[in-house]
Amino acid sequence: MSNVARSLLSSVLAFSLVACGGGGSSGTPPIGGGGPTPSPTPTPTGCGLAAQQDFADRVLNEWYLFPDLLAAANPANFGSVQAFLDARVAPARAQNRDRFFTFATSIAEENALINSGSSAGFGIRLAYDTSASRVFVMEAFEGANGLAAGLDRGSEIIAIGTDAANMQTVTSLFASGGTQAVVNALGPSTPGTTRVLRFVQPGGAVVERSITKTEFSLDPVSDRYGALILNDGTKRVGYLNLRTFIVSDAANQLRTAFGQFGAQGVRELIIDLRYNGGGLVSVADTMGDLMGSGRVGQVWSRTVLRPSKASENTTRTFRSEANAIAPTRIAFITTGSSASASELVVNSMIPYLGTSMALVGGNSFGKPVGQAGFDLAACDLRVRAVTFQTVNAAGQGEYFTGLASVVPNTCRAGDDITRPLGDPREASIAAALDFLGGRTCTAFTSANQIKTAGAMTEGQRERIGLDLPDREALMPEQPNAAQRDNPGLF
Known part of the structure; x- marks a missing residue:
C-alpha cells in the first residue's frame, strides 16, 4: 500500500493533494505530509490510450470527492486522458466544485518542479x-x-x-x-x-x-523582496512575499523569514500571495506553525474525504517551530491567481484572528478542495483527482466563490506594476498597511469572482484566475506543471 501525501497543488488552477501510488507507482514524492492512504488501483496492461483512460476511470470511481457528480462517458469518444477526465467531472465543474482541478500530468515533469523548482x-x-x-x-x-x-x-x-x-x-x-x-x-x-x-x-x-x-x-522567497521589514510610522511590519508552495525548500525559506521577523519583534504581517497558485500542503502547514506560537496542539486544518473514505479523514494541529511568532494582525494580499494552498493558510487563520485579519487586493480564486496524485509509472502518467476538502478549526471550508465570502475584512486595491513588489507605496501593500494601521479602506465582495475574456476558451478561462478586473495571467491552453502552480510563468 502506498502513501498519499496531503497536498493542494494549484495552478491557477491545477492543484493537488498528492496520493502516492495507485497503478504501480514507485513512490510519488511527498507533496505535503500525512493524509489518507489509498488502496492501489490495479495497473492496466500497456500504455495505450485505452489503458490510460481505464486507469483514470478507476481512480475517479474509487476516490473522487464528489461521486454523485461524475458523468458517464465512453472513453472511445475522447482522444486524450484529459478530455476523458473533463467529461467525467463535468457535473462537478458545472457546480463550480471542480474547475479543471482534475487533470493528467507528467510524473517526471512534476517531480522536477517539486524537488528543485526546476522549470525551463x-x-x-x-x-x-x-x-x-x-x-x-x-x-x-x-x-x-x-x-x-x-x-x-x-x-x-x-x-x-x-x-x-x-x-x-x-x-x-x-x-x-x-x-x-x-x-x-x-x-x-x-x-x-x-x-x-x-x-x-x-x-x-x-x-x-x-x-x-x-x-x-524558481526561488519561493525572493532574495530581493521576499522578506522585508517595513516601517509604518514607528511600527515595524513584516512583509512576506511567497511566490509558490510547490517547491519543497519553501518551508526552510519560510523558517528563515520568520526568524528575521521574530528577531525584529514583528507581530503584524503583510503576507503577499497575489500570484501564488498554491502547491504543497506541507509548506502551508509549516507556514501555519510559524504563525502558531502559543497554539501548539490546537487545530490548524482538517482534511475531509468522500463518505466512503471517511476513515481516512485527518486533523492537522499546530506544531512547534523554533522561529514561530504570534501575530496580532495580518493583511493577506490576494488576487484571483491566489488559490489552493494559499487559501488554506488564510482560511485556517480565521478562527484565531477573526476581525484582526483582512483580505487585501481582490478576491481569491476559490478552491477549498485538493487532489491526490495516482501514478501509472510505466507511462509517465499522473492523474490528479479531486479527493478531499480542507476546513478550518471552525469547520469552515465553503469558499468556492473565493475567500471574500468568509474573511471578516476586505480592502480593495490594485496591483500596481509601476512599483516593485515590497515597495510600501505599491497599491496593495499601501492598502495592507492602512488596514494594519487602523486606517480606512474600501471593502469588496465575492461577487466579482469569475470573469471571462471572449478570446479565451472555456478551459483557459477556468484555469487561470484573475489578477485585476482588467488584467489576466497569460496562460497556454495546455499549461505545464510549473505553469499550473505559477500562473503566467514563461
Missing part, C-alpha cells in the same frame, strides 16, 4: 490587459535569463520574433489569434528556445534582446 523558460511571469491587448511582466525570477536581459516587473513586451527580421507586434498577434497566438509566438517551454523580444522598461527605454530559455530554479 525566460523566468518571467506575464499578464495581459484584456481591454487593450497589452502584455506586461508582473514578476521576473532571479537566476533566469529574462531578468538578466532587463525584463522586470512593469516591463511591457511589444513585439516577439524568432529573430530580429521577423518581429510581430503583440497587437497584431492578439488580432490574429488572441492570447494563444501570443503564447505560440513565445515558443515552447524547452531549453534552447530563443526569441527576440522588444520591450519597454518601466523607465520608458525601449530594448530589444535575444533571450534563450534555460532551466532555472
